[in-house]
Amino acid sequence: MNALPLFDYIARYITLTVEEQHLMLANINQRRYLKGQYVVQQGDICQFESFVLSGCLKSFYVDPDGHEHIAMFAIENWWVADLGSFIKQKPADYNVLCLETTELIQIHHEKLEELYQKIPSLERFFRIIIQNAFVASQDRIVQSMSVPAKERYLTFRKKYPLIEQRVPQYMIASYLGITKEFLSKIRSQLIHEQ
Amino acid sequence: MNALPLFDYIARYITLTVEEQHLMLANINQRRYLKGQYVVQQGDICQFESFVLSGCLKSFYVDPDGHEHIAMFAIENWWVADLGSFIKQKPADYNVLCLETTELIQIHHEKLEELYQKIPSLERFFRIIIQNAFVASQDRIVQSMSVPAKERYLTFRKKYPLIEQRVPQYMIASYLGITKEFLSKIRSQLIHEQ
DNA sequence: CGCGACGTTGATTTGCCTCAACGATTGTGG
DNA sequence: CCACAATCGTTGAGGCAAATCAACGTCGCG
Numbered sequence: 001m002n003a004l005p006l007f008d009y010i011a012r013y014i015t016l017t018v019e020e021q022h023l024m025l026a027n028i029n030q031r032r033y034l035k036g037q038y039v040v041q042q043g044d045i046c047q048f049e050s051f052v053l054s055g056c057l058k059s060f061y062v063d064p065d066g067h068e069h070i071a072m073f074a075i076e077n078w079w080v081a082d083l084g085s086f087i088k089q090k091p092a093d094y095n096v097l098c099l100e101t102t103e104l105i106q107i108h109h110e111k112l113e114e115l116y117q118k119i120p121s122l123e124r125f126f127r128i129i130i131q132n133a134f135v136a137s138q139d140r141i142v143q144s145m146s147v148p149a150k151e152r153y154l155t156f157r158k159k160y161p162l163i164e165q166r167v168p169q170y171m172i173a174s175y176l177g178i179t180k181e182f183l184s185k186i187r188s189q190l191i192h193e194q
Numbered sequence: 195m196n197a198l199p200l201f202d203y204i205a206r207y208i209t210l211t212v213e214e215q216h217l218m219l220a221n222i223n224q225r226r227y228l229k230g231q232y233v234v235q236q237g238d239i240c241q242f243e244s245f246v247l248s249g250c251l252k253s254f255y256v257d258p259d260g261h262e263h264i265a266m267f268a269i270e271n272w273w274v275a276d277l278g279s280f281i282k283q284k285p286a287d288y289n290v291l292c293l294e295t296t297e298l299i300q301i302h303h304e305k306l307e308e309l310y311q312k313i314p315s316l317e318r319f320f321r322i323i324i325q326n327a328f329v330a331s332q333d334r335i336v337q338s339m340s341v342p343a344k345e346r347y348l349t350f351r352k353k354y355p356l357i358e359q360r361v362p363q364y365m366i367a368s369y370l371g372i373t374k375e376f377l378s379k380i381r382s383q384l385i386h387e388q
Numbered sequence: 389c390g391c392g393a394c395g396t397t398g399a400t401t402t403g404c405c406t407c408a409a410c411g412a413t414t415g416t417g418g
Numbered sequence: 419c420c421a422c423a424a425t426c427g428t429t430g431a432g433g434c435a436a437a438t439c440a441a442c443g444t445c446g447c448g
Contacts, residue, residue: 079431084429109424167428168425168427169426169427170426170427180426180427180428181428183427184427184428184429185428185429187428188428188429
């Protein structure tokens with residue numbers, strides 16, 4: 001298992017003793033998924049929090065009309081799960097699907113609860129991670145209300161250049177809350193303006 | 195100071211010893227605000243996390259055109275702050291304003307960091323709180339993309355009946371991401387269809 | 389009473405969606 | 419190595435949800 005990127009990432013926020021690192025290692029698993037495979041499916045109970053070692057995923061909701069709405073993307077050094085399903089251990093509202101061959105480190109729900117008991121500073125770690133995610137999520141809500149689609153697209157490109165290069169445009173459109181056709185028109189506008 | 199509601203609320207998630215409760219008491223303050231007063235203003239550095247003992251507040255962003263976009267409401271037993279400003283100690287993007295006479299319990303940023311050191315289970319408490327808030331925030335994003343305004347209004351009424359009764363409609367419209375005029379039309383539709 | 393805050397209603401406009409058709413690129417099997 | 423099907427992106431015509439603008443009604447309150 002290649003847990004180094006995970007421990008590096010954790011080390012940005014908290015310090016783990018060697019014993020704590022071993023304890024974690026004993027309670028996590030690495031798993032490889034192929035492009036097109038589901039990590040979580042709507043209706044499943046989400047068993048794992050997953051840390052992305054390599055690859056790319058999307059988490060999305062499929063509405064009753066069959067339209068897909070992307071909640072977030074995840075690439076290297078991101079966490080992904082259906083958090084609502086994970087914390088309440090209830091059926092998932094979201095799907096998590098691999099857009100590329102993807103290596104994940106997964107922590108099972110029960111194991112994480114045990115780890116929280118044994119390594120209290122892990123609570124701090126996840127508090128900080130989720131706090132940041134929450135702030136970003138609030139900002140995205142307000143952006144979607146106050147900023148027109150063209151500007152949201154430009155902001156996305158600036159904020160997530162790595163993602164923009166790796167995922168097809170119709171998924172970016174879905175993330176931005178617009179149709180692929182409309183994003184296409186925005187892009188052609190941007191080209192003609194400059 | 196009337197910290198009972200706060201301790202009751204905390205007790206839903208973690209158990210504090212008597213000494214820990216005293217330690218907390220020594221590091222929090224109660225403060226009363228009048229209707230119309232700001233707890234945080236855009237540009238300020240947000241110094242406090244505030245727990246609502248009584249009253250009602252809105253947190254909102256004012257865009258460059260002067261339009262106001264409500265990120266959230268807060269009533270009894272909610273927490274409110276500009277979290278992004280609070281955690282990074284940088285100028286706030288949001289305002290927090292009292293809609294009624296409001297009693298808050300406030301924890302200063304520095305004191306909270308100290309408390310985290312001294313009472314590790316507080317990390318757990320806030321992790322859980324913020325996890326729930328994050329899940330709700332993600333759902334709101336997806337809702338705003340997949341559900342038309344009329345349904346979002348009905349969902350809001352069902353989910354937050356207490357808030358709906360206390361705040362003017364134009365603010366609910368702003369929270370839902372629509373204009374007051376359009377919400378008014380939705381309401382008259384709802385009346386005429388039933 | 390009169391004013392300010394809030395809500396409503398109607399006419400018009402607009403940002404974005406839907407539907408449909410048409411490239412361009414890629415990959416895959418015959 | 420070509421055929422042809424997916425997959426992805428583009429373009430245009432028409433439609434709808436929601437915004438804008440403007441006017442008016444209605445309270446509660448100083």
